[in-house]
Amino acid sequence: MKKRVTLNDVATHAGVSPATASRALKNDSSVSIQTAQRVAQSADALNYLPNMAARLLSGGASDLICLVVPSLTGQTLSRFYYASLIAGAEETAHQHGYHLLIKNKKESEGFFSLLDQQRVGGVLLRVGHNRSLEQDYIRRLRRAKTPFVLIGKPPSGKSEFSIHIDVIGGARSLAHHFAEQGYRRILFISGPKRNSDSNDRYYGFRLGLTERGYKDSQLIFAQGDYTPESGFRAAQEHIKRDGIDAVFAATDHTALGVITYCASRNIAVPDEVAVAGYDDQDYAAYTWPALTTVYQPVHELGRHATEQLLNAIRNSQTRSDTMILAPTLVIRGSSVRSAKRAINHQKSVYGIG
Amino acid sequence: MKKRVTLNDVATHAGVSPATASRALKNDSSVSIQTAQRVAQSADALNYLPNMAARLLSGGASDLICLVVPSLTGQTLSRFYYASLIAGAEETAHQHGYHLLIKNKKESEGFFSLLDQQRVGGVLLRVGHNRSLEQDYIRRLRRAKTPFVLIGKPPSGKSEFSIHIDVIGGARSLAHHFAEQGYRRILFISGPKRNSDSNDRYYGFRLGLTERGYKDSQLIFAQGDYTPESGFRAAQEHIKRDGIDAVFAATDHTALGVITYCASRNIAVPDEVAVAGYDDQDYAAYTWPALTTVYQPVHELGRHATEQLLNAIRNSQTRSDTMILAPTLVIRGSSVRSAKRAINHQKSVYGIG
DNA sequence: CTGAAAGCGCTTACAG
DNA sequence: CTGAAAGCGCTTACAG
Numbered sequence: 001m002k003k004r005v006t007l008n009d010v011a012t013h014a015g016v017s018p019a020t021a022s023r024a025l026k027n028d029s030s031v032s033i034q035t036a037q038r039v040a041q042s043a044d045a046l047n048y049l050p051n052m053a054a055r056l057l058s059g060g061a062s063d064l065i066c067l068v069v070p071s072l073t074g075q076t077l078s079r080f081y082y083a084s085l086i087a088g089a090e091e092t093a094h095q096h097g098y099h100l101l102i103k104n105k106k107e108s109e110g111f112f113s114l115l116d117q118q119r120v121g122g123v124l125l126r127v128g129h130n131r132s133l134e135q136d137y138i139r140r141l142r143r144a145k146t147p148f149v150l151i152g153k154p155p156s157g158k159s160e161f162s163i164h165i166d167v168i169g170g171a172r173s174l175a176h177h178f179a180e181q182g183y184r185r186i187l188f189i190s191g192p193k194r195n196s197d198s199n200d201r202y203y204g205f206r207l208g209l210t211e212r213g214y215k216d217s218q219l220i221f222a223q224g225d226y227t228p229e230s231g232f233r234a235a236q237e238h239i240k241r242d243g244i245d246a247v248f249a250a251t252d253h254t255a256l257g258v259i260t261y262c263a264s265r266n267i268a269v270p271d272e273v274a275v276a277g278y279d280d281q282d283y284a285a286y287t288w289p290a291l292t293t294v295y296q297p298v299h300e301l302g303r304h305a306t307e308q309l310l311n312a313i314r315n316s317q318t319r320s321d322t323m324i325l326a327p328t329l330v331i332r333g334s335s336v337r338s339a340k341r342a343i344n345h346q347k348s349v350y351g352i353g
Numbered sequence: 354m355k356k357r358v359t360l361n362d363v364a365t366h367a368g369v370s371p372a373t374a375s376r377a378l379k380n381d382s383s384v385s386i387q388t389a390q391r392v393a394q395s396a397d398a399l400n401y402l403p404n405m406a407a408r409l410l411s412g413g414a415s416d417l418i419c420l421v422v423p424s425l426t427g428q429t430l431s432r433f434y435y436a437s438l439i440a441g442a443e444e445t446a447h448q449h450g451y452h453l454l455i456k457n458k459k460e461s462e463g464f465f466s467l468l469d470q471q472r473v474g475g476v477l478l479r480v481g482h483n484r485s486l487e488q489d490y491i492r493r494l495r496r497a498k499t500p501f502v503l504i505g506k507p508p509s510g511k512s513e514f515s516i517h518i519d520v521i522g523g524a525r526s527l528a529h530h531f532a533e534q535g536y537r538r539i540l541f542i543s544g545p546k547r548n549s550d551s552n553d554r555y556y557g558f559r560l561g562l563t564e565r566g567y568k569d570s571q572l573i574f575a576q577g578d579y580t581p582e583s584g585f586r587a588a589q590e591h592i593k594r595d596g597i598d599a600v601f602a603a604t605d606h607t608a609l610g611v612i613t614y615c616a617s618r619n620i621a622v623p624d625e626v627a628v629a630g631y632d633d634q635d636y637a638a639y640t641w642p643a644l645t646t647v648y649q650p651v652h653e654l655g656r657h658a659t660e661q662l663l664n665a666i667r668n669s670q671t672r673s674d675t676m677i678l679a680p681t682l683v684i685r686g687s688s689v690r691s692a693k694r695a696i697n698h699q700k701s702v703y704g705i706g
Numbered sequence: 707c708t709g710a711a712a713g714c715g716c717t718t719a720c721a722g
Numbered sequence: 723c724t725g726a727a728a729g730c731g732c733t734t735a736c737a738g
Contacts, residue, residue: 004469004470004731006730006731006732007731007732007733008731008732016708017708017709017710018709018731018732019708019709019710019711019733019734020707020708022732022733023707023708023733026733030707030708031707031708032707032708035707035708049466049470050731050732051410051470051730051731051732052406052470052472052732053405053406053407053409053410053470053472053730053731053732054406054410054714054730054731054732054733055731055732055733056406056714056732057404057406057407057410057713057714057715057716057730057731057732057733058713058714058731058733058734059713059732059733059734060733064454071440072436072437072439072440072443078436079432079433079437079635080432080433080436082436083425083432083433083435083436083439084425086425086436086439086455087424087425090425090455090456090457091457094456094457094460094463097463099454099456099463099467100454100455100456101417101453101454101455102439102443102453102454103443103447103452103453104443104444104447107447110447110450110452113402114452116357116402117357117402117404117405117406119405119406227635228635228636228638228639229639231639232639253635253636253639256636256639256640257639259641260639260640260641260643263641264641282432282580282581283581283609285581286581286582286584286585286606286609286610286613287609287613287640288612288613288616288617288641290613357715359714359715359716360715360716360717361715361716369724369725370724370725370726371715371716371717371725372717372718372725372726372727373723373724373725375716375717375718376717376723376724379717383723383724384723384724385723385724388723388724403715403716404714404716405716406714406715406716407714407715407716407730408715408716408717409716409730410714410715410716410717410729410730410731410732411715411716411717411718411729411730412716412717412718412729412730413716413717
């Protein structure tokens with residue numbers, strides 16, 4: 001069993017002191033270029049890997065990044081979203097030699113102890129679910145001087161680096177699409193109360209309708225919770241009673257509940273009632289009819305957030321920019337009323353000739 | 354800014370040496386009970402948290418657990434599955450004071466360096482996708498003497514601790530259900546080639562049919578890849594040509610493609626063709642008709658795997674048991690041929706009748 | 707630009 | 723059962 005190679009070995013090999021080797025390896029500008037090169041070569045030749053425990057103990061930086069998310073299983077939305085987010089973050093972290101730690105937001109003590117011990121080099125914090133808890137996190141992060149990036153909109157009043165998807169814009173463009181199709185009485189089925197994503201979807205959707213001259217009375221709000229069941233129920237309660245001709249559900253899952261309700265009651269989609277969702281889940285192209293929805297670049301969100309964080313770590317700069325990613329409206333059969341066109345659309349989706 | 358409290362502080366407070374305090378805190382049997390209690394109280398009183406970097410550097414054990422998964426985004430199956438698995442593992446790890454690291458299996462160098470440096474206390478390795486790579490992992494894990502638990506069936510010939518869901522049993526019980534319903538010509542749509550899960554679903558399903566007296570010629574195999582699209586295509590190719598009256602898709606996603614195909618061709622489900630999937634995705638209860646499927650306790654899988662790993666870490670015992678979790682057959686409307694009602698629904702829903 | 711030295715906070719033989 | 727001491731592998735003032 002060969003001994004692990006240490007900084008000392010590298011230093012000896014390069015003919016310098018461990019101190020110099022240490023500096024050279026972290027690109028300290030005080031080291032001469034030739035020395036730095038020599039050390040780099042030696043490290044390479046010996047296949048040197050720094051011992052993180054030692055580095056950490058003596059005040060060095062950690063190569064761990066922590067992604068803090070709300071419960072992975074709570075809402076039906078979450079699994080899809082967070083798996084993509086984690087994948088994007090992990091991939092990017094790995095490319096830069098970092099490792100990704102996952103923490104549940106509600107387990108704050110565990111996280112804070114990590115922070116107090118400076119065990120993580122940076123933090124990705126998903127926000128928008130529990131402002132006061134999130135404020136606690138931000139406070140602790142600041143105190144620990146640990147770089148962080150917020151995923152979602154930052155709690156108001158603070159300026160942090162944050163990144164989010166333009167949810168309002170996505171919902172707005174969907175409203176414009178509905179307007180083009182000429183729908184007159186529209187049902188919106190929300191996610192859980194106080195969920196900022198759901199609120200933004202409602203806000204953007206209403207904004208888009210207003211811009212197209214709709215009146216408040218043409219938009220009906222139903223409380224939902226992101227589940228298919230809540231979509232089914234809201235459809236059941238409102239579609240007939242309120243003469244609804246189009247439904248925008250805050251989530252594809254919820255839209256699926258609406259489609260199921262319509263199927264069970266012989267209500268033709270989209271000809272009697274148009275339906276749209278949000279998220280572009282895996283299956284959205286394969287419901288019947290295929291579901292109009294908004295694609296969110298969640299994987300890219302994970303990537304960019306991590307890249308920004310690594311930037312902040314390396315430059316120890318505290319920027320407070322906001323980065324916004326654009327979603328994409330995906331129009332499918334469930335919201336396009338021209339029957340023939342819809343059929344053709346289906347055909348092309350499924351490669352039917 | 355208050356100084357961090359160290360082992361030394363605890364030792365002083367308890368009136369013992371740091372060495373004794375260290376031993377007491379890790380329940381070394383050589384410490385007297387009274388001393389151990391006193392130290393524990395002091396640690397409590399001072400709110401002591403061990404410095405993991407220091408512990409690690411001096412040969413102590415890590416409080417990190419690493420979960421190694423194949424790509425989180427590759428197959429459509431994966432997101433649902435891995436988000437649940439991660440959630441179960443994270444939750445359990447946290448309860449025991451451990452932190453969870455996520456690694457992509459294909460990024461093996463990063464993982465191996467973690468291993469070589471003894472930075473992780475234990476590893477959860479998801480297997481069943483790439484035997485030779487997985488063998489490499491196991492070899493390195495053994496060499497590093499790092500405790501690990503395999504999630505999935507272990508590569509043959511080796512005895513390791515492993516845990517998996519009884520996929521064969523789940524598919525078998527679904528076959529029995531199909532037999533009860535009296536279906537005569539059955540289409541199976543697989544996942545990707547060489548995917549062990551998919552193979553097990555096929556194997557178990559065929560076994561179940563054989564047990565009920567079916568002949569080989571009554572079961573038709575179609576190659577799929579877990580996507581809805583592959584379900585649509587396989588249905589298109591086989592259902593009419595081969596006179597299929599029931600379809601078992603290796604995944605709910607794929608089953609959804611089959612249902613969509615049937616809807617697009619006015620084929621009544623389940624009255625003309627019964628459909629079943631596997632996984633019990635969030636939406637399975639909300640397709641039309643609701644999808645018969647097999648629920649897999651993935652969250653529990655994550656929990657149990659982590660618990661077993663922590664056991665192995667604490668007792669430094671090398672067990673080689675296999676733990677098997679039972680799936681649950683969930684019978685819904687898509688496979689139960691009861692009614693005129695269903696036919697009428699179908700007709701009106703899709704504007705036939 | 708470089709080196710000698712102290713120190714980070716623990717663990718673990720080694721003595722008693 | 724307990725303590726003194728060395729050491730884990732790095733980083734970083736402090737001198738030059």
